[in-house]
Amino acid sequence: MTPDTNLDDLTPEQLAAQWEEEKPPAAGALANAASSLVVLAVGIAAAALSTAMGLGTPDKPQPGLWPFLISIVMVALGLFQLIAGRHNRDAEKFTRMSAAPLTGLVTLAAMVSLMPLIGFELPALVLCVIWMRFLGGETWRSTLVVSAAVVISFYAIFVLALNTSVPHLF
Template identity: 55%
Template sequence: MNQTIHEGPGPQSNDPVESAAEPDPLTPEQLAALWEEEAPPPAGGLSNLISSLFATALGGAGMALAAGLGLGTPAAPGPGLWPFVMSLAIVVFGAVQIVVGRHGGDGEKFSKLSWLTAAGFATLIGLVLLMPVIGFEIPSLLLCLVWMKLLGGETWRAAVLYSLLVVAGFYAIFILALGTTIPHLF
């Protein structure tokens, strides 16, 4: 009878199939080293500065657009108050990152995969533009499909199923339960 001898920490087994199928788990230090080897190169100070300036400018544009919607008061907030607050937070974090992040840090260097973020943003803009015209159901379904299949790598079956569930859930919450005025088909 064949017996394997288990060396090192962990449970011991005399079953050769069980021993071969269950390798010893990696320690946190080994995992950190493995992730560091696989990580993309750091971006560096110039890339961090450019991305921080872009985020700050985008936040500033958001503040201007939100102010155009009307801010109202804290007691009676206008439609632009929440987008204004969020845009202000982006400006503040971008400005802090300009000062703190110029030394490089852990930011990743831009690569071909960085364009996936741009694709995700473009599809989100498409959702915003199409929603007033044809309601939220179709654009939301398309957005979920694109994000899950093309950006997330899900199977078509999973992407379709999850997208239908997400849109149905949003419909149930925002249209049926809360009665919001989001443009919708049904």
């Protein structure tokens, strides 16, 4: 297969063979168990935090109800993956790009913690730039244009049109 080969000219079998060649190495049972335990731990922590927020009842829900239900689903999926997914051969080995979801989570948490202090505009802009440029590999031009458009759109929708109580600078 040469770099000049047009993907449209390949048969489905040739394309599948090419994808198989380019596939990253498979993760082992230890990596599968570790990722399942991480999901399980996050789900348990989220369930505890959402319970502390108050669950309420289905007809009078409190802020923790939906996060609690989602965290219970996470716990169930983590347990299922831990028990039944041990022999999964489709999971990829951890690589340098495995840190990208963690980076996304940390930057999102930073944005949420900064919003009450300085509003949503600057943290949202920085978040968009980090996600698009460094995690997504976009060009600087598209990163800056799309990031600015996202923040302006959110401002127009949530502050101007809906008049929500989201913390904002302007």
